[in-house]
Amino acid sequence: xxxxxxxxxxxxxxxxRRRRGGGEGRRRDPNVMVPDAQFxxxxxxxxVKPAPWGNEIPAYFFLGGLAAGSGLIGAWAHGCGYDVxxxxxxxxAMAAVGLSGGALVADLGRPERFLNMMRTxxxxxxxxxxxxxxxxxxxxxxxxFAVEAADLLGLGRGDSLPQKAIGAGVKVAAPxxxxxxxxxxxxxAAYTAVLLSDTATPLWQESYRELPFVFTGxxxxxxxxxxxxxxxxxxxxxxxxxALMGAATDVTAYHLMARRLGEIAEPLxxxxxxxxxRAAEVLTIGGALGATVLGRNRIGAAxxxxxxxxxSACTRFAVVxxxxxxxKDPKYTVLHQKARLAARRAAGMRSDSITTA
Amino acid sequence: xxxxxxxxxxxxxxxxxxxxGTDRQPRKGFFTDTSxxxxxxxxxxxxxxxxxLPMDGxxxxxxxxxxxxxxxGATTWRHxxxxxxxxxxxxxxxxxxxALVDLGMPSARPPDEAAVAEVPDFRWLMASDVCKHCTHAGxxxxxxxxxxxxxxxxxxxxxxxxxxxxxxxxxxCPFGVIERREPLPDKRSAERVGVAQKCTLCxxxxxxxLTPACAKACPTTSIQFGxxxxxxxxxxxxxxxxxxxxxxxxRVYGGNEHDGVGGTGSVFLLLDEPEVYGLPPDPxxxxxxxxxxxxxxxxxxxxxxxxxxxxxxxRRR
Numbered sequence: 001x002x003x004x005x006x007x008x009x010x011x012x013x014x015x016x017r018r019r020r021g022g023g024e025g026r027r028r029d030p031n032v033m034v035p036d037a038q039f040x041x042x043x044x045x046x047x048v049k050p051a052p053w054g055n056e057i058p059a060y061f062f063l064g065g066l067a068a069g070s071g072l073i074g075a076w077a078h079g080c081g082y083d084v085x086x087x088x089x090x091x092x093a094m095a096a097v098g099l100s101g102g103a104l105v106a107d108l109g110r111p112e113r114f115l116n117m118m119r120t121x122x123x124x125x126x127x128x129x130x131x132x133x134x135x136x137x138x139x140x141x142x143x144x145f146a147v148e149a150a151d152l153l154g155l156g157r158g159d160s161l162p163q164k165a166i167g168a169g170v171k172v173a174a175p176x177x178x179x180x181x182x183x184x185x186x187x188x189a190a191y192t193a194v195l196l197s198d199t200a201t202p203l204w205q206e207s208y209r210e211l212p213f214v215f216t217g218x219x220x221x222x223x224x225x226x227x228x229x230x231x232x233x234x235x236x237x238x239x240x241x242x243a244l245m246g247a248a249t250d251v252t253a254y255h256l257m258a259r260r261l262g263e264i265a266e267p268l269x270x271x272x273x274x275x276x277x278r279a280a281e282v283l284t285i286g287g288a289l290g291a292t293v294l295g296r297n298r299i300g301a302a303x304x305x306x307x308x309x310x311x312s313a314c315t316r317f318a319v320v321x322x323x324x325x326x327x328k329d330p331k332y333t334v335l336h337q338k339a340r341l342a343a344r345r346a347a348g349m350r351s352d353s354i355t356t357a
Numbered sequence: 358x359x360x361x362x363x364x365x366x367x368x369x370x371x372x373x374x375x376x377x378g379t380d381r382q383p384r385k386g387f388f389t390d391t392s393x394x395x396x397x398x399x400x401x402x403x404x405x406x407x408x409x410l411p412m413d414g415x416x417x418x419x420x421x422x423x424x425x426x427x428x429x430g431a432t433t434w435r436h437x438x439x440x441x442x443x444x445x446x447x448x449x450x451x452x453x454x455x456a457l458v459d460l461g462m463p464s465a466r467p468p469d470e471a472a473v474a475e476v477p478d479f480r481w482l483m484a485s486d487v488c489k490h491c492t493h494a495g496x497x498x499x500x501x502x503x504x505x506x507x508x509x510x511x512x513x514x515x516x517x518x519x520x521x522x523x524x525x526x527x528x529x530c531p532f533g534v535i536e537r538r539e540p541l542p543d544k545r546s547a548e549r550v551g552v553a554q555k556c557t558l559c560x561x562x563x564x565x566x567l568t569p570a571c572a573k574a575c576p577t578t579s580i581q582f583g584x585x586x587x588x589x590x591x592x593x594x595x596x597x598x599x600x601x602x603x604x605x606x607x608r609v610y611g612g613n614e615h616d617g618v619g620g621t622g623s624v625f626l627l628l629d630e631p632e633v634y635g636l637p638p639d640p641x642x643x644x645x646x647x648x649x650x651x652x653x654x655x656x657x658x659x660x661x662x663x664x665x666x667x668x669x670x671x672r673r674r
Binding site: 040079080108120122127212213330351355 | 365427438460499500502524525538539553600609610616621630633637650651661
């Protein structure tokens with residue numbers, strides 16, 4: 001240590017590092033190596049930039065999940081011969097696809113250029129991959145919608161040539177649309193989690209293991225909820241069981257995620273994201289229990305379905321808003337990165353630091 | 358997997374990976390030596406002038422020393438940070454810098470009979486920050502339209518007329534550099550509103566064999582421009598010189614191709630820990646873990662299909 005002539009005259013040591021974030025006590029997980037709860041930052045400003053996304057993006061995540069699950073249920077009901085469920089699920093999928101596509105375009109800084117998404121295929125960009133998944137699913141959902149529309153309008157049943165042509169078209173389109181909807185539903189429900197994780201936003205990046213399960217579970221619960229609202233209980237007994245599975249996956253994965261992330265998951269417990277996350281849990285668990293207990297009652301099923309859908313929406317908004325909070329506070333970037341650097345150094349990895357002598 | 362892995366992490370030549378052939382140029386970059394920065398902000402002004410960047414915000418005073426810009430963004434492609442420090446912080450910085458030598462980092466030598474410099478009572482840190490032009494650039498990897506591209510100089514540039522303003526590059530940058538340009542506060546029109554913006558390393562000037570505006574304007578050669586290898590060499594040499602003078606707080610930031618972004622195109626000499634300047638201490642490009650992310654999502658998607666199949670079979674039983 002360097003000593004100079006003035007050392008003896010120095011006043012008492014002041015706290016060396018600025019500490020931000022008020023007086024709230026911080027939970028400390030002994031397994032997470034945090035070298036020092038205090039940290040340096042540049043005037044408390046964020047290091048990584050928060051995503052510039054408004055409500056359209058979490059709304060898209062909710063509606064996209066709803067569309068994916070409804071597409072899967074529609075295809076499934078087609079296979080099982082549940083006519084009312086099939087029709088309602090397909091119409092629901094089409095509506096959700098349309099609304100979610102609108103939300104996506106509305107969020108762009110230059111909405112008139114939304115077709116630029118289609119000028120390339122980029123495997124390193126989950127948004128590009130997702131655009132193609134969404135397009136393929138939309139085409140399938142659109143085809144399924146056309147089949148249902150033809151059926152509702154009574155087309156394709158007559159003896160005239162155009163009617164016969166429509167009838168033949170429906171015969172081909174019905175199975176193709178179901179296979180397409182089922183095939184692209186699962187990737188559509190899961191890719192949005194990768195989209196969030198493939199960023200420098202601390203909460204999203206570190207949640208990559210559990211977030212796909214939270215999102216697919218949430219999508220399944222929401223779409224089963226929609227089916228329970230639109231379709232009489234006689235055709236939704238399996239859907240209600242699926243709703244329970246979806247809700248259980250969502251809630252379990254969410255808690256595993258929050259526990260593993262420790263300090264980085266703090267924004268999920270505070271403020272508006274915290275309230276949304278708690279609402280999501282109550283609504284999802286309540287909806288799933290309601291579906292199990294009251295599912296045979298038309299009103300009870302519809303109310304449970306509504307709770308499941310609201311729970312799914314709250315989950316998406318909570319995760320997106322909490323991630324943006326985790327980017328705004330440099331604490332999450334600095335402490336986590338210093339801890340992982342220190343852990344690597346302690347393990348003998350000494351050549352991969354961005355800072356060198 | 359070798360080829361793909363190289364595309365996502367580790368040392369590589371990014372211009373070659375991007376497909377540049379015979380017209381590929383030597384990789385260009387900056388060396389920003391903050392030890393001789395005087396905080397004049399000529400780089401900020403020259404950058405704004407050359408690139409016709411609009412004003413930041415509403416001219417309010419941020420109350421952060423002499424910095425009223427705040428950070429890099431859509432309208433600020435060079436940003437000068439100001440930090441005031443007292444003796445205890447300087448002593449801390451000197452210790453943390455000396456510890457990097459003890460860690461046996463690449464190119465570090467044992468501290469020979471180095472001079473012991475006096476710790477001053479007070480110092481200014483002034484540092485001109487800029488886009489890092491990463492070897493593995495998060496913004497470029499996630500861009501869904503191809504608006505962001507790798508130039509023949511190994512730099513990362515946005516094509517403003519292709520960008521549709523999805524905003525995905527903004528959270529993807531580990532350094533918080535790129536930003537979507539929002540409309541001006543007084544609703545006056547500005548160019549390129551709604552699209553992502555950042556330093557181009559003066560792509561237009563490089564094409565004409567000119568030095569980027571900020572480096573050209575810098576009066577102290579704190580900002581140097583040249584071939585990337587040369588910039589890295591100069592950075593490490595300068596750290597050695599400062600360490601030999603007992604100024605062990607000096608360290609290179611971004612000069613290691615084995616770091617989380619495969620090395621940065623812009624290399625810095627810092628005099629304290631990176632977070633003091635608002636730089637991330639251990640940035641890792643998220644795309645490096647993309648295969649694991651897709652794998653986890655694949656399991657979740659399979660689970661969803663399995664649940665549906667289970668319900669289907671349960672019915673038939």
